[in-house]
Amino acid sequence: MSLSYTSSLQRLSNLTQKNSTRKKTATTDVSESPPRRHSPRDNARNVEFLVKVSNIFAKSLDIQALLHEVIDQIFYFMKRIDRGAILLLDKDTGELKEVVSKTRTSNHATPAINWNRAIAHSVVKEGNPVVLSDRSHQNHSGSLDDVEFDDILSAMCVPLRYKGEIQGVIYVDSIALPGGIRKDDLQLLTGLGDTAAVAIQNARLYEALKEELDERRRAEEALTKANRDLEETRDMLVQSEKFAAIGRLSAAVAHEILNPVNIMSMRIQLLEALGGISESIRKPLLVCKSQLNRIVAITESLGRSSRTSEKHRVISNMNETIESVVDLIAPQLRVDGIRTDVELHAGLPLIPMDKERIEQVIFNLISNATVAMTGRETKVLKITTKPNPQGSVLIAVSDTGAGIDPCDIDKVFDPFFTTKDPGEGTGLGLFIAYSIVQEHAGRIWAENNESGGASFYIDLPIERTPNR
Amino acid sequence: MGRILVVDDEIEACNALEEFLSLKGHEVYTALDGPTALARLQEVRPDIVLLDMIMPGMEGTEVLKKIKEFDFDTSVVMVTVVAEQNKAKKTMELGAFDYITKPVDLNYLENVLMVKLLDTSD
Numbered sequence: 001m002s003l004s005y006t007s008s009l010q011r012l013s014n015l016t017q018k019n020s021t022r023k024k025t026a027t028t029d030v031s032e033s034p035p036r037r038h039s040p041r042d043n044a045r046n047v048e049f050l051v052k053v054s055n056i057f058a059k060s061l062d063i064q065a066l067l068h069e070v071i072d073q074i075f076y077f078m079k080r081i082d083r084g085a086i087l088l089l090d091k092d093t094g095e096l097k098e099v100v101s102k103t104r105t106s107n108h109a110t111p112a113i114n115w116n117r118a119i120a121h122s123v124v125k126e127g128n129p130v131v132l133s134d135r136s137h138q139n140h141s142g143s144l145d146d147v148e149f150d151d152i153l154s155a156m157c158v159p160l161r162y163k164g165e166i167q168g169v170i171y172v173d174s175i176a177l178p179g180g181i182r183k184d185d186l187q188l189l190t191g192l193g194d195t196a197a198v199a200i201q202n203a204r205l206y207e208a209l210k211e212e213l214d215e216r217r218r219a220e221e222a223l224t225k226a227n228r229d230l231e232e233t234r235d236m237l238v239q240s241e242k243f244a245a246i247g248r249l250s251a252a253v254a255h256e257i258l259n260p261v262n263i264m265s266m267r268i269q270l271l272e273a274l275g276g277i278s279e280s281i282r283k284p285l286l287v288c289k290s291q292l293n294r295i296v297a298i299t300e301s302l303g304r305s306s307r308t309s310e311k312h313r314v315i316s317n318m319n320e321t322i323e324s325v326v327d328l329i330a331p332q333l334r335v336d337g338i339r340t341d342v343e344l345h346a347g348l349p350l351i352p353m354d355k356e357r358i359e360q361v362i363f364n365l366i367s368n369a370t371v372a373m374t375g376r377e378t379k380v381l382k383i384t385t386k387p388n389p390q391g392s393v394l395i396a397v398s399d400t401g402a403g404i405d406p407c408d409i410d411k412v413f414d415p416f417f418t419t420k421d422p423g424e425g426t427g428l429g430l431f432i433a434y435s436i437v438q439e440h441a442g443r444i445w446a447e448n449n450e451s452g453g454a455s456f457y458i459d460l461p462i463e464r465t466p467n468r
Numbered sequence: 469m470g471r472i473l474v475v476d477d478e479i480e481a482c483n484a485l486e487e488f489l490s491l492k493g494h495e496v497y498t499a500l501d502g503p504t505a506l507a508r509l510q511e512v513r514p515d516i517v518l519l520d521m522i523m524p525g526m527e528g529t530e531v532l533k534k535i536k537e538f539d540f541d542t543s544v545v546m547v548t549v550v551a552e553q554n555k556a557k558k559t560m561e562l563g564a565f566d567y568i569t570k571p572v573d574l575n576y577l578e579n580v581l582m583v584k585l586l587d588t589s590d
Contacts, residue, residue: 251551255522258549258570259478265571266484273491273574296571300550 046188049077053192057199061206063088067100070196074172075102078185081156081172083113087120088160088168088200096120096168115171119157123169129158129193131186132173154181158189162197170196246415246431250302257299265292301428302415312354313440318385318393318460319344321355325362326383336370338379345386349462351393357436358460361444364429365397365456372401372454391462392442398455403448412446430456469493470515470585475505475531476547477523485518488574494581502526506534514542516565516584518577521548521556529559536563543584547572 056069067086074084085101101113119130132155155173159166170193174181268285271277277285326342333340366381373379382398404412411417413434418427433456437444442460449455472494474485482498489496497512499505501523509517517535521528528546535542546567548556556567566580 254551255549259481262570262572263478263480263484266481266488266574269574270484270488270491273488292571 045077046184046191049073049188050191050195053195057195057202061203063200063203063207064099066199066203067196070192071100071102074170074189074192075104077188078172078182080174081181082175083115084170084172085113085115086160086168086170086196087115089124089166096124099168116152116155116157116173119155120169120171123157123159124166127159127161127166129156129186129190131156131181133181156181156186156189158186158193160193160197160200162201167197167200169193250415254299254302257295261292261295261299265289268292298426298428301426301432312357313352314355315350316353316355316358317348318351318353318358318395319348321353321358322362322383322385322395325359325366329363329366333366333370333381336373336379338370338373338381341380341382343382343384345384347387348385348393349387351440351460351462353440353460354436357439361433361436361458362395362397364433365458368429368456369397369399369401369454372399374401376401388459392459393462395458395460396455398449398453400453403452404446404454406448409446409448413444433458469495470581471495471512472497472581473505473508473512473514473517474498475500475502475517475523475528476520477501478520481520485572489578489581492578502528502531502534505531506538509535509538509542516543516545516581518545518547519564521546521552521559521567529555529562532559532562532564545577545580545584 052073053070056066056073071084071086075081082104083102085098087096088099089095090097096117098113098115101115103113119132123130132152152173152175155171157169157171160168160170170189172181172185172189268289271285322342322344326340330340362383366383369381373381378400380398380400382396384396384398386394388394408417408419413430415431416427417430434444437458437460440460442458444456444458446454446456469492472489474482474489474496475498476482476485477500479500482500486496486498497508497514499508502525505517505519519528519531519535523531528548532544532546535544540563543565544559544563546556546559546564547570548567549570553567553569556564556569559567565584568577568580
């Protein structure tokens with residue numbers, strides 16, 4: 001978009017040089033008598049004004065700022081006017097709206113001036129400038145008869161016209177000085193009106209364009225956000241679907257594995273019962289037994305990860321659930337030299353839950369924290385609960401261990417993921433916790449603490465939402 | 469010592485249990501599925517039935533109901549897995565005497581059987 005005011009500038013220049021009014025005015029009498037030709041000083045003044053205003057127009061695309069400067073210049077060049085305003089036509093309502101106004105005695109902070117509605121509307125309607133000469137010796141006539149003139153001694157109003165369309169008016173008047181409007185003021189203001197109209201049009205186009213760009217940017221941002229949300233939701237769905245499938249599969253596999261394990265286990269017991277086993281055989285048999293027990297532990301954990309029906313859920317107090325687990329595990333925590341810091345929110349809303357399963361979750365998280373702090377100097381287990389305004393309860397289990405490797409933070413809930421030594425853990429504790437939280441339509445996630453260690457969070461909804 | 473009917477769809481499980489319980493002096497009979505077990509029930513008249521919960525075809529619970537219909541006094545011990553414990557507990561309401569979990573601890577099983585046998589012989 002380019003600013004084009006040159007043609008209007010040229011026209012105004014011609015106008016002032018030729019010293020002729022371009023348009024017929026509503027009242028042709030002007031205050032100065034006898035009529036005289038413009039002096040070279042007048043022309044110079046008009047050209048100077050024009051140049052100044054043109055610079056303003058070239059500088060700014062902000063309508064408000066632009067018109068403020070224009071009105072300042074009008075006051076500077078028209079010494080005998082008292083009030084001035086630039087009014088723009090609202091295309092939707094057809095009403096004139098005062099964009100800027102000024103009085104001789106104040107600055108821009110001036111509240112709206114009481115511009116003469118009849119004059120301004122007449123200009124909009126007729127499309128011609130209106131000049132009211134000094135009313136102290138002039139009787140007016142025609143359409144302005146019924147206007148209440150208040151204290152206006154003289155007034156002038158010119159249209160702001162762009163491509164034949166009226167965009168608004170520039171209005172000035174004088175309430176104190178008789179003969180406030182000079183003849184060449186009309187030409188000055190008329191020329192200005194044409195130029196200003198172009199600048200206003202440019203600024204309006206610019207604003208419309210800016211608005212359109214802003215809107216497009218907002219739309220793009222919204223789209224980006226929607227995409228991101230969608231991706232996250234998809235990831236969550238994939239994740240939860242994956243776990244649900246693993247849960248079902250693992251429960252089935254666990255059962256299938258237990259049968260051969262049962263047979264092997266019974267065979268070993270039978271050998272022992274038969275007696276007469278040499279020491280060289282007894283030892284490997286013990287190893288076999290302990291390894292079978294390991295398999296059993298894994299399969300039992302897998303069985304726990306599978307879903308139970310919602311029938312087992314009762315409205316329960318999360319704090320009590322946590323306390324019962326902590327009470328159970330407290331002696332072991334003391335043995336391990338772990339300080340327990342439990343901060344349970346007193347007014348926690350109740351939650352529908354399978355209490356045994358949720359206890360399992362808390363137990364697994366505490367066990368996990370305990371192992372994470374093995375060998376650490378400071379061992380603090382912190383458990384907190386608090387209500388979440390979004391209609392859920394937030395539980396946090398934090399430790400002062402080594403934290404989670406950022407690469408692993410998404411994997412910690414995967415089945416068989418473990419950083420423990422082989423045989424030390426099944427790698428199913430967090431997976432089970434995840435599965436159970438999923439069953440309760442909740443969320444579980446891990447974060448590293450800023451002060452070191454890791455925190456596991458569970459967000460469980462208060463309302464029972466239908467689970468998939 | 470008692471007459472024990474072992475019902476398990478895994479033949480090796482039947483064999484191991486048979487060997488162990490025989491070793492302990494019991495009279496042991498086996499069946500690989502529910503219908504066979506119900507048929508043997510009449511000829512064997514066992515003191516105790518050792519019944520696997522999960523079997524193809526007729527499930528343990530179903531077999532238990534049929535046994536109880538036939539002779540309510542026949543003692544039944546269910547064999548199950550930890551994950552199915554809740555179901556196993558419910559079988560006690562249907563008249564099962566006890567349940568044990570896999571892998572079966574044979575000494576524990578012997579204790580359970582002896583308790584029941586001594587109880588019955590009183």
